[in-house]
Amino acid sequence: MERTETRQKAPIGRPRGFDADVALEHAMRVFWAQGYEGTSLTDLTHAMGITRTSMYAAFGNKENLFRKALERYTEGPASYGARALLEPTARQVAAAFLVGSVRASTRPGCPTGCLGVQGSLAAGDLGSSARDALVTWRNEHTALLRDRFRQAVDQGDLPSGTDPEVLARYLMTVANGIAVQAAGGATRDALQQVADMALRSWPAA
Incomplete structure (x- = not known):
């Protein structure tokens, strides 16, 4: 009788611990209030309530985040x-x-x-x-x-x-x-x- 091994699959991706939509809304408001150059990464991560690593993983760099924020502004x-x-x-x-x-x-x-x-x-x-x-x-x-x-x-x-x-x-x-x-x-x-x-x-x- 053959022995069958059961292996537990590892999770493919680690779930985000934050709401990306809410985070983007906060980023949009920071850019809106302070402009692109007047907004630091610290300003963004503080307002979004996430770490820089999470921000980069979810939205890319500051420039990409700004473009996403502009899209949200256009739609809102x-x-x-x-x-x-x-x-x-x-x-x-x-x-x-x-x-x-x-x-x-x-x-x-x-x-x-x-x-x-x-x-x-x-x-x-x-x-x-x-x-x-x-x-x-x-x-x-x-x-x-x-x-x-x-x-x-x-x-x-x-x-x-x-x-x-x-x-x-x-x-x-x-x-x-x-x-x-x-x-x-x-x-x-x-x-x-x-x-x-x-x-x-x-x-x-």
Whole structure:
């Protein structure tokens, strides 16, 4: 009679002792408040409640973590941008975009301003990758607005002589300015007045 040996399989991977989603949320808020270069690894691991080894294993290096945090920001606090594009008219798109910018930049319990604007404005060589990622991020959002306004021109919702590129950059510049002003302490009401003024000059079909 053959003897059969029973061997216990070792676990393939050691389970994480933390919630990666919660940790990423905390990392996003640190980058949002302090910017890429202003955030140290100690700041991140302290806020995330994990060790550096765990951070590297779960998210990669600081640059990769920043990119993941930016994705989370896009899907969370900055998701107003994608929703605004679904509005039926170009003016409603612009209104929803600016209102969303005001609210996201002055959100209770969150850092003021916008991660996508202030995250790496003053970055040196060490932060060049993060700065380039944010330039790409802002350009992509401008392009989405441009395409939506081009559609509005084709449909007669905007005057035929309207330049969709310029209009999109105008809207993005106002939104970026709102974020910078919010970071400087401007109130939600004051910034909403700025958004309302920008909409008063909106081109009529």
